[in-house]
Amino acid sequence: MASTTPKPISIDNIKTKLLRPALTSHFLCEFYVPSGISSPSTNGKSWIENKRVALGLSGSIYDQELINLSCCDATLPGSTFYTHDVVDYHGVTEKIPYRRVYDDRADFTFYVDHNYEVITFFELWMQYIANEQYTEEYSGQNLSHSQYAYRINYPNGDESAASAKNGIRLGYRSDIYLTKFDRDFGKIIGDPTEDSSKKSTSIKYRYIDAYPISIMSMPVSYSSSELLKCTVSFAYNRYLILGAKTGGIPAPNSSISQAQTNIN
Numbered sequence: 001m002a003s004t005t006p007k008p009i010s011i012d013n014i015k016t017k018l019l020r021p022a023l024t025s026h027f028l029c030e031f032y033v034p035s036g037i038s039s040p041s042t043n044g045k046s047w048i049e050n051k052r053v054a055l056g057l058s059g060s061i062y063d064q065e066l067i068n069l070s071c072c073d074a075t076l077p078g079s080t081f082y083t084h085d086v087v088d089y090h091g092v093t094e095k096i097p098y099r100r101v102y103d104d105r106a107d108f109t110f111y112v113d114h115n116y117e118v119i120t121f122f123e124l125w126m127q128y129i130a131n132e133q134y135t136e137e138y139s140g141q142n143l144s145h146s147q148y149a150y151r152i153n154y155p156n157g158d159e160s161a162a163s164a165k166n167g168i169r170l171g172y173r174s175d176i177y178l179t180k181f182d183r184d185f186g187k188i189i190g191d192p193t194e195d196s197s198k199k200s201t202s203i204k205y206r207y208i209d210a211y212p213i214s215i216m217s218m219p220v221s222y223s224s225s226e227l228l229k230c231t232v233s234f235a236y237n238r239y240l241i242l243g244a245k246t247g248g249i250p251a252p253n254s255s256i257s258q259a260q261t262n263i264n
Contacts, residue, residue, distance in 0.1 A: 022182055029071040029108060030177040033062070034211070036157055036170035037128050051124050062121045070118050072229070073109035074178055077102065077205060077239040102238045106176075106207060112218075112228040122212050122232050129153055129172045129211060155209075176207040176234065203241065210236035 037048045045053075048062065081097035088094070110118045131153045157170035181202035216231040 020182075022180070026180070026182050026185070027074060028179045028181070029068055029074055030179075031064070031067050031071075032174045032176075033064075033125075034128075034172050034174040036153065036172050037125065039170055047128060048124055051127070052120075055120075057120060063117055066113060066117055067110070067121055070110040070113065071108050072111050073107075073231075075106060076178065076180065077106060077207065079103065079239075102236075104235065105213065106210070106234045106236060107231055108176075108234065109229050109231045112230050119215075119230050122215055122230070125172070126212055126215065155211075173209040173211045176210045176236070178205045178207070179203070180205075206240045206242055207234065207236040208238050208240065210234045 033048065038046050052062075079100055079102045082099040082101055083095040083097050086094045086096050112118050129152065131150045153172055155171055155173055179202055185202055211234060212232050213235045214233040216233070218228060218230055220228070
């Protein structure tokens with residue numbers, strides 16, 4: 001392909017191309033509870049419902065909208081290629097890719113609400129991964145016992161009939177969705193019949209088989225008060241880009257519409 005010869009560019013063209021950059025402060029994360037936590041147990045309630053009742057927490061289920069909207073910091077995922085050096089020509093070393101490698105973790109930071117639902121939600125998720133659900137009735141030891149032991153749950157659940165209900169494997173992994181949009185999402189910029197690039201768009205990432213691997217420590221102090229934040233690191237297998245969506249007017253109850261309303 002021939003190189004482009006420098007030429008004058010009009011001010012209008014510069015404005016169209018450069019004066020609508022994407023901003024970092026408009027995004028929405030969606031966290032879904034894995035089947036092992038949300039599927040009904042023998043008493044008709046899910047594992048997380050039973051756990052919340054046992055801990056004396058208000059309400060029997062987590063607030064998913066609260067979790068989603070509380071995420072204040074996230075990172076768009078990345079990947080790289082493993083390459084092999086090939087020297088077939090004198091003085092030339094070619095790098096030939098043979099495997100795509102994804103980031104091994106993703107960090108998400110949340111504002112902590114006054115009921116500490118955010119912390120509780122991820123703590124219970126990690127308790128399920130570690131299989132910390134035994135009581136003295138079943139194991140003779142509770143979590144505070146000095147000789148307490150546990151067996152980590154399987155990523156996709158146990159194949160036994162006791163844990164696979166209605167054909168659903170009760171695993172601890174789930175998908176996370178991150179939608180990046182901008183302030184004018186859902187609005188039409190100019191005349192949409194003239195130039196489709198004037199329509200506001202978004203892009204969505206899907207983190208496949210994600211689960212929390214760490215909750216970072218949260219310092220507190222008697223000095224000047226600040227917002228308490230909780231950072232959770234997730235491991236995941238890979239990510240997908242679900243494509244840029246044209247910003248037609250979202251449904252009134254859509255998560256993106258609600259998030260944009262809160263931001264504005």
